[in-house]
Amino acid sequence: MSAVLQNLVNQPYKHGFVTDIESEVAPKGLNEDIIRMISSKKKEPEWLLEFRLKSYQAWLKMTEPEWQNCHHPKIDYQAISYYAAPKIKAKLNSIDEVDPELLRTFEKLGVPLHERMALAGVAVDVIFDSVSVATTYKHKLAEVGVIFCSMSEAVLEHPELVQKYLGTVVPTGDNFYAALNSAVFTDGSFCFIPKGVKCPMDLSTYFRINTEESGQFERTLIIAEEGASVSYLEGCTAPAFSTNQLHAAVVELVALDNADIKYSTVQNWYAGDENGVGGIYNFVTKRGLAKGVNARISWTQVETGAAITWKYPSVVLLGDNSVGEFYSVAVTNNYQQADTGTKMIHIGKNTRSTIVSKGISAGKSNNSYRGLVKIAASATGARNYSQCDSMLIGEECGANTFPYIQVLNNSAQVEHEASTSKIGEDQMFYFAQRGVDAEAAVSMIINGFCKDVFQQLPLEFAVEATNLLSFKLEGSVG
């Protein structure tokens, strides 16, 4: 059995190609001049440059977090280029003007940019290195008042909205990587769903890192006004390089009274090779503010890629009766490391949160769940339910759970369940004895394990996630 499995394990990362395109890359290193350069490239207003410079000053005084259960050589922040963009002649009027090489790149990745070819019902913004290259269905969305565009564009066309919300959920000095992002962020997506509007289609951003020694620092801001709702999807891939690239994003969500934001991620950054060489450092700060009464924010993530993942999509439950959810599948193989989880901060009365985390470790990887449930003194009647399950495949991987619970209100109910299981020889043998081959068996076991999370994903993502997982874990059992 294990010979077959060994053959399956060496499946290559299929998104690892590099697009040969003329790019404009900033000199390596970080200083105020670089920040001014980025800001002027983007023709930003003065307040945003100040925001950046203030963040840079804060960052200089901070140190990298070291509490996470991940290990990597010290990152030289002066050896990274903070801006890389494919050369584009002029402002694009339509998708047909996008460089054909870029169109081919995204088609190869399964993200067709022509609206006539695109997935029905999903609008896509695509980010290539530091810039957004295209956004589909913009006009159709505008008809109902939904703004969906790149962050750069939002800064120029809707500065009042950006200024009102940027940095309100993740303050500039929140943490080392958030501060760095606030100083140098280049692009990302901006979504605004006005009062009472249910966004008529799913919004989606596809991130692609292409340049070898650049970082990607995107910034996403989603605002759902009173009674608005939106489902947002995010996908990511990168070429296979032998060096590590830094991806330090910040995502902020704001949900006002009765608003509903559902944010789903399928993260498939290059994870490094089977010896742990190369791969993306995915150091991301994602946070939602359930600001109004009955607001609801739901994070669903399927984390399969990246050499290191450091990520805690969180919800601050400020509004009374607001709801926060976190559904996560994190898969690590070979030498990957993941330290991921969530924070649910209950402030409003009768706030509720649900955490379902499924960690799967294979190879020599290390997979940790880290989560905080905090019930403030004001959060009368708050409830939380957490379930953290780990699955181990093989003998050399690790799984850890670090739950932190702080309760300052006696009326709160907090439940935490955890389990660890193992796909072992006996489970595989059981399937084999019924005629089922290893591939189909692993796929079925993993999908069963992740069912509670996958059923939260939008349909087309659920299919992709299922395939991605089977693909990634093929051959790791035996």
Add this chain to the structure above:
Amino acid sequence: MIYQDSKVLLEVRGLCASVNGVEILKDLDFTVKSGEVHAIMGLNGSGKSTFAKVLAGHPAYEVTSGSVLFEGQNLLALKPEERARAGLFLAFQYPIEVPGVGNGQFLRLTYNTVQKQRGKEELDPLEFDDFVRDKMKLLEMNPDFLDRSVNEGFSGGEKKRNEILQMALLEPRLAILDETDSGLDIDALRVVAHGVNQLTTKDNAMVMVTHYQRLLNYIVPDYVHVMEAGRIIKTGGKALALELETRGYEWVSAEHQAAASVPV
């Protein structure tokens, strides 16, 4: 049932197998013809369950010498899933739990896999549902079993019924029941035995591994074998099981040693 004209299904010759370097099966010979029901009995550690697992191809066991022919084919050259598809079935002593995977979904996957191999029609979920419900009646199983996760939270008896249900679906040529009677109360035992008896035909065969005579009251064996130290030391008919029940195993062992020490 013993038929005069039946074909040899399984032929084991001089089989030796070890786990973690410890030899468990030592020069084992065993033959099964179609239509027959065999019982393998013996003390704990005599190698009964190991023999069952070695036939099914469990990766933890290493065959060091000997041969196994299954319908004339070299069984040892086949992977476990190929053995299953060729018609060898093992009802597990401890069926594995698979959380989150619906039992119905699992049963359909296994059924269709084997059907495909045999060049027969695969069933879609609705067709399969009708088909499997019919089979479940045989084992007096509640249809709720289809919606629960595979073996998860099943009682000992429910797990064993689920094993026999799989046997009913896969229609093996040779079924090995590894201590299917352990953990069953008397009512469940009767139901499971009845199910097994319904599945016995002239073209298939059954090997029961058991500690107790009790099961053999319900599924009557044509042959009873006693295993000791990795080999079969005595073979008899149904009466042998009854004798073991009253006299224990020691006399068989003594008889075997006496026979072995007689110079030829």
